[in-house]
Amino acid sequence: MRSYWVKTVGIEVNGRKIDWVENETIKQLLRRMRYTFPLVVVKINQKVILRKDFPDVVVPDNSRVDVIHMISGG
Amino acid sequence: MVDGQIPVEEYETGNTKHKWNLKKIKSSHKVLAEYDYKKSEIKNGFANRTLYINLGTNQIKEKKITEDMKKKFTGGRGFGLKLLWDSIKPTTHWDSEENNLIITTGPFCGITQYPGCGKSLCLTISPSTDIICDSNVGGFFGPYLKFSGFDAVEIQGKAKEDVVIVIDGEKGKISIETAPLEETDSHLVNEQLTHMYVSEDSEGSRQNVSVVSAGTAAEHSYWGCLNFSFWDIRRKVARMKQAGRGGLGTVLRDKKIKAVVAKVEKFSGLQNNPADPGSLAKLGTKIHREIRDLDRYQCNMRTVGTGHLVEIMDEYDLLPTENYRFGSFPKASKIYSPNFYKLFTKVIPDGCWHGCTMACAKTVDGFTVMTGPYKGQKVTVDGPEYETLGCGANMSLWDPLWILEFNFYCDTYGLDTISTGTAIAFYMEMYEYGILNKERCDGLELCFGNAEAALEFMHRIARGDKGEFVGVAAKGIRRVKDWLIEKEWGDKQLIEDTGMESKGLEYSEYVTKESLAMQGGYGLTLKGPQHDEAWLIFMDMVNNAIPTFADKAEALHYFPMWRTWFGLNGLCKLPWNDVEPVNNAEADDPSKVPEHVQNYVELQNAITGWNVNKEELILQSERCYNWQRAMNVWMGRGRRKDDWIPYRSMGPVTKMEYVSRKERYDKQLVEILGLSEKEVEDMDIEKKMKLLYDYKQDQYQKLADAVYYRRGWTPNGVPTPQKMKQLGMDEPKMLKMIQKKIDEDEKAGLNVWGGKYKRGENPPSKDLDYWEKG
Ligand code: SF4
Numbered sequence: 139m140r141s142y143w144v145k146t147v148g149i150e151v152n153g154r155k156i157d158w159v160e161n162e163t164i165k166q167l168l169r170r171m172r173y174t175f176p177l178v179v180v181k182i183n184q185k186v187i188l189r190k191d192f193p194d195v196v197v198p199d200n201s202r203v204d205v206i207h208m209i210s211g212g
Numbered sequence: 213m214v215d216g217q218i219p220v221e222e223y224e225t226g227n228t229k230h231k232w233n234l235k236k237i238k239s240s241h242k243v244l245a246e247y248d249y250k251k252s253e254i255k256n257g258f259a260n261r262t263l264y265i266n267l268g269t270n271q272i273k274e275k276k277i278t279e280d281m282k283k284k285f286t287g288g289r290g291f292g293l294k295l296l297w298d299s300i301k302p303t304t305h306w307d308s309e310e311n312n313l314i315i316t317t318g319p320f321c322g323i324t325q326y327p328g329c330g331k332s333l334c335l336t337i338s339p340s341t342d343i344i345c346d347s348n349v350g351g352f353f354g355p356y357l358k359f360s361g362f363d364a365v366e367i368q369g370k371a372k373e374d375v376v377i378v379i380d381g382e383k384g385k386i387s388i389e390t391a392p393l394e395e396t397d398s399h400l401v402n403e404q405l406t407h408m409y410v411s412e413d414s415e416g417s418r419q420n421v422s423v424v425s426a427g428t429a430a431e432h433s434y435w436g437c438l439n440f441s442f443w444d445i446r447r448k449v450a451r452m453k454q455a456g457r458g459g460l461g462t463v464l465r466d467k468k469i470k471a472v473v474a475k476v477e478k479f480s481g482l483q484n485n486p487a488d489p490g491s492l493a494k495l496g497t498k499i500h501r502e503i504r505d506l507d508r509y510q511c512n513m514r515t516v517g518t519g520h521l522v523e524i525m526d527e528y529d530l531l532p533t534e535n536y537r538f539g540s541f542p543k544a545s546k547i548y549s550p551n552f553y554k555l556f557t558k559v560i561p562d563g564c565w566h567g568c569t570m571a572c573a574k575t576v577d578g579f580t581v582m583t584g585p586y587k588g589q590k591v592t593v594d595g596p597e598y599e600t601l602g603c604g605a606n607m608s609l610w611d612p613l614w615i616l617e618f619n620f621y622c623d624t625y626g627l628d629t630i631s632t633g634t635a636i637a638f639y640m641e642m643y644e645y646g647i648l649n650k651e652r653c654d655g656l657e658l659c660f661g662n663a664e665a666a667l668e669f670m671h672r673i674a675r676g677d678k679g680e681f682v683g684v685a686a687k688g689i690r691r692v693k694d695w696l697i698e699k700e701w702g703d704k705q706l707i708e709d710t711g712m713e714s715k716g717l718e719y720s721e722y723v724t725k726e727s728l729a730m731q732g733g734y735g736l737t738l739k740g741p742q743h744d745e746a747w748l749i750f751m752d753m754v755n756n757a758i759p760t761f762a763d764k765a766e767a768l769h770y771f772p773m774w775r776t777w778f779g780l781n782g783l784c785k786l787p788w789n790d791v792e793p794v795n796n797a798e799a800d801d802p803s804k805v806p807e808h809v810q811n812y813v814e815l816q817n818a819i820t821g822w823n824v825n826k827e828e829l830i831l832q833s834e835r836c837y838n839w840q841r842a843m844n845v846w847m848g849r850g851r852r853k854d855d856w857i858p859y860r861s862m863g864p865v866t867k868m869e870y871v872s873r874k875e876r877y878d879k880q881l882v883e884i885l886g887l888s889e890k891e892v893e894d895m896d897i898e899k900k901m902k903l904l905y906d907y908k909q910d911q912y913q914k915l916a917d918a919v920y921y922r923r924g925w926t927p928n929g930v931p932t933p934q935k936m937k938q939l940g941m942d943e944p945k946m947l948k949m950i951q952k953k954i955d956e957d958e959k960a961g962l963n964v965w966g967g968k969y970k971r972g973e974n975p976p977s978k979d980l981d982y983w984e985k986g
Contacts, residue, residue, distance in 0.1 A: 153756040174527045175750070176510050179797035186797045189509075206757065207750035208796075209771075209789050209803055 151203045158199045164192040168205065177208035225448045226578030228589040230400065234408050241389040244375065247272035251361055251384045256487045257319025257819040258282070262295065263362040263386065265377060267467055268309055268369025272386050277363060284941060287363065288318030289346050289779035290836040292335035293843065295366050296344060297946075302846045306339035306463055309369055313463050315357065315424070315472075316364035319820050321782025322355035323567070324481030325496035326815060327503065328784030330355050330565020332440065338458035338739070339434040340631070340688050341716040343844045345458025345739045348779055350564030350573065351440030351451075352422035356381060356474035359483050371468040382411065382420075382477040391470045397427040397674075398439035399591060399624040402450040405473050406443055415445040420478065423450065425471040426461025427626030429674040433686035435631040435718075436461025439623060446560050447577055449592045453564050456628035457742050458717060465626070481567060487821030495811050495818070496567070503569040503791050511790045516549040516556070517572040518598040518786075523548045525602070530723045530749060532606045534660055535637040536712055536860050537869050539723040543610040547601050551612050552576075570787050582617050583664065584671045586624075593620045596629075602721025603633020607640060607666055614663035621667060625674045630742075634718035635689050636666050638711045642692075647702030654679035689713040709859040710866075715740040715849070724861045726876075727753040729764040732915045735857035736768060738840045744785070746771040751803060761976075765918035774804070776833035781816065788812075835939045838923075838931040842946060845930050845953050852916060852929045852966055862908040867897055877904060914967030914975075921976035924983065928962045930954055932983040 147158040151171060159170070164180055164187060180187045181204040187195050197203060252259070262275045277291070285294045292314045299312045314335045323329035332354030338345035357365060360381025367377070376391040395401045402423040410417045423441040430436025438460045439452040455461075486492050507514050522544065525531035529539035555576045562571040576593045596604075596619045604615040622629040640660045642648040650657055654677070656665045672679065673686045684695045689711040697704050712719040717740030724730040730753075733746035748767050751757050758764045778785045789805050799806045813826050824832075844850030863877075864870040870877055881887045881900060885907060892900065920927060924935035932954065933947040957963050965975040 152754065153759075172527055173754075175524050176512075177792060179802050188797070205755070206797075206802060207754050208792060208805070209747055209750060 147199050149197060149199065149201050149203055152205055158197070162197050164195050164197060167197050167203065168192070171205070173205055173207070175207050179206040179208070180204065181206070225592070226590060227447070227449055227592050230403070232404055232407075234404065237393045237404065238408050240393050241376075241391060244371075244388040244390060245270035245272055246388075247386040249274060249361065249384050249386065251381070254322075254358060254361075254483060254485050256821045257484045258287070259358055259361050259363045261362060262291070262364040262366065263379070265365065265367045265386070265388065266369040267367060267371040267375065267388065267469070270388060272388070274362075284835055285839075286318070286780040286832045286836065288316050288321070288782050289333040289335065289776070290832075290839075291364050292316045292333055292346065293344070293836055293839050295364065296335060296337075297839075297843060299366065299368060300337065302848065304337055304847075305342060306337045306459065307466050308337075311337045311463060312366050312368050313460065313467065314364060314366045315353070317354045317358045318780055318782030319484070320815065322358045322479070322484050323486070323492070323819065324565070325492050325567060326811075327499060327563075327568040327570050327787040328565075329567065329782060331778070331782050331784050332357070332455070333779050333782070334438055334455040334460050336458070336460055336463045338460075338717070339436075339462045340459050340690070340718075341740055343715070343739070343847050343849050344840060345460065345717075346779065346840075347438075347455035347457045347460055348744070348784075349438065349440050349455035350442070350453035350784065352419075352442040352565065353424050353440045353472075353474050354782060355479065355565060356420075356422050356476045359476045359479050360474055365472070367467060367469070367472075370466065374468050374470045376405065376470050377472045378409065379472070379474045380409075382475055394470055396425075396431075396470060397624040398425045398441075398452060398626055399450070399620075401425050401471055402439065402441040402452060405471055406441065406450050409473050409475050411475075411477070415443075415448065418443040419445055421473065421475045423471050423473050424464075425626070426464045427624050427674065428676075429670065429686075430461035430626035431465045432676045433627060433673050434459045434462055434688050434691075435628045435635075435686070436463070436465060436626050437622075437628040438464060439626060442564060444560075444592075447557070447575070447592055451573070451575065451592060451594050452623055453573065453594070454623065454628070456630055458739060459628075461626040461628075484819065486819040488818040491814060491818040495815055499787065499808075499811060500569045502793060503787070506794065507570070507791050510792065512549075513570050513572040513786065513790055514562075516553050517562075517574040517595075519549040519552050519574070519596065519601055521598040522601050522605075525598075525722070528749075528754065529726075532602055532637075532719075532721050532723050534608050535606055535634075535641040535710065536719070536723055537641070537866070538872060539725070541605065541608075544605060546610040547604055547612060547615060552596065552601075555579075555612065555616070568784070568787075570791065572786060572790075576616055579616055579620065581620060582613070583667045584621060584674075591620055591624075594623060595619050599721050600629040600633070603629055603637070606633055606637035606721065607663075608660040609663045609666070610661075611663065614667075617663070617667060618670075621670050621674075625670060627670065627673070630720050631688060631718040632670065634712055634721070635685065635692070636669065638689050639685060639692065641710055642696065642702065642707070645702065645706070647696055647707070648681075652681060652701070654681040656681070688716065689718055690716040706865065712858055712860055713741070714857045715854055717741060719861065722747075722749060724749065725863055728911055728915055729758055729767055731857060731861055731912055732764065732768050732919055733771075734861060735855045735912070736916060736919050737772070737855075738837065738844065741857070741861075745775055757803075761914055761918035762922075764915060765922040765976075768915075768919045769922045770804075770830070773830045773833040773837060774809075776837050777812075777829050780832055780836060783812075831939065835941050838936060838939060839941055839946075841925070841929075842931045842936065842950050846949055850929065851957070851962070852920075852927075855916060855929060857912065859905065859909070862912060863904050864901060867901070870897055870901055880904065910968050913965075914969075917965045917967050918976050921982070926954055926957065926963050926983060927965050927980060928957045930957065934983050
């Protein structure tokens, strides 16, 4: 049974709930999600993260992450 | 010159050189008609006249473009629609005398300051769909047609023997000449005619000639494409870009046209006489810099072209494999772009028109042909582009060399790679189920992965083989479906659900099972399932950004309108969103790439001297989009039933497909249809498939409801007179026609919503006559 003091660990990526991984950077999260498309815009809790910062910015627990894939293709 | 680029004089093409007696070939021409015209300047992007040719009567004349025509139809594809409306009947078929083959240019066409401004738009009544087909294409012909003094050329009637049409912008002369001795296959005839019509024997002069042709297979198939040449001064070959979709090449050959040649004396980037060249140059400098600096970190188009999409589509389960059964495949990495990068000739600028820094038109030079009439010869293969690679995956061909062979023969024979590949993939699946077999396929073992059989099938089409299978199969999936059903060789439902066509046109190469919006992007279209109206898979399936029907409908309004706009202007869409400004992420709606949209607003103003804003751009498209749909209605189509799509594009048709993605589909039954995990576990697979089938079909109908409503159409998908008037498209004959069709639908009880709405769910409007209120 879950004790009351245990905080749920999870993040929401593009509206889908997934596990939170401690110290995971955006670059690692994109790899875990297999989001290999290069033209993505990433927002954490609505704040845009610049592409150059993907290897350094860590995804906090309980955050909402939007990985917006640009259309391209077609 | 770019760093490391090979100087023109040092580059040796390595392709087989042909020795033709061009004098003899040319002297066998008989001039059937000639027309001298007065050369005039292009003003603000428009030549302000079109060229009309009738091959039945040998009539050649000029037609004026009025200001009203520009206001209503803008240019390019819009002009094509107007010329079709004025020249065909609702009963016109692809092979009717009066069918009109039109090549048009927009006001941007020919500009070299901004990338992607060399596109032509081709329109005709398609043999595959029996409605209007439009196809966009690069190469030099469009700009040269414009520089010769015409915004469009339309060709009606049929010649009695093979002809070439020559538009000589140097002399101001049009001629129709018999052409009995030329080759028909495009890589040869384009080279012959370039050499034949060149003013002097130099590479620079050859660059001033462009040829449009189709190959021998276009004569015997409904997949005929048009090959537009552009002479490559380094490779010393007539390279080609294709207007692929809908059988335009079939119509060209049906009219007995071997080729259309356009020739200019010289050209400059400002030959369009833009209203404001200074602004144009400024916008151009900005985008060129952006592409040069950012492409390598983004789509890498300059290095590998659109082929970079293969690995992405495979990763996201969107790469059509074995006739769209799967979206990824273990062997797919064999055709990832690095494997083609190795084969491409590098350090050569690869734009399909001057000034395109995106330069995505890659080639493999000196490729040794492995089969067929050109076996052993060395050729330049233009491509392969993503769609052709997707066809490889669909046929389960994983050897890059076979894909190049397929690419080369499709092009030179004048076959659209997309329709050919998608159709062969369907035949291969039918072969796997025993619905087709060696005997029924005229001795061909057309099973997945059999490249030699696929090529042999194409060679037989080109030879005009009289076998029953080859004859029907070359007409495409729709005819084969009817044939298989008539022969009672297989289950009707299976055949209908797995053959990837809609409106008679084969699908292009994306798996849409998990993206309802993209199902609409293929089905709720004007000409059929081509991704050039909307590509919404990421937005819908990955980003989860358009969750409601209203959201999806908004996207299926905006993007088709936006992308139609490229065709009105003579533009390539790639520089819009295959590169994005560095701060695009911070824009309000990054998917639209707002900074680039603003570039296009300013560009149109700079070229035409108009004063438009971004809303007006969408309106320009809406006018033409609705006009084209109304013309489909006029021809007895363009209703809900015509927007039907095969179930393979919505969900799993076979048990194998379900099992291959079991976790995903089981989850859908729980999360979407509300079944318990236990119920799903206990349920047999047929039942699960049936539940999904009914659900997904209903979703598609609800999507159609929302989209028709958003577009201002009736619930049966017909543009209303009110909508047309609002757009300023108030031609009385058109308005009367659509009102009559709406009344007929009303009488037949067809003006009703298609979705099944449960309690708590609402159709887009409770009032079924909503449009009458304006
Ligand atoms: S982006 Fe590619 S297809 Fe488009 S105009 Fe440039 S070279 Fe041609």
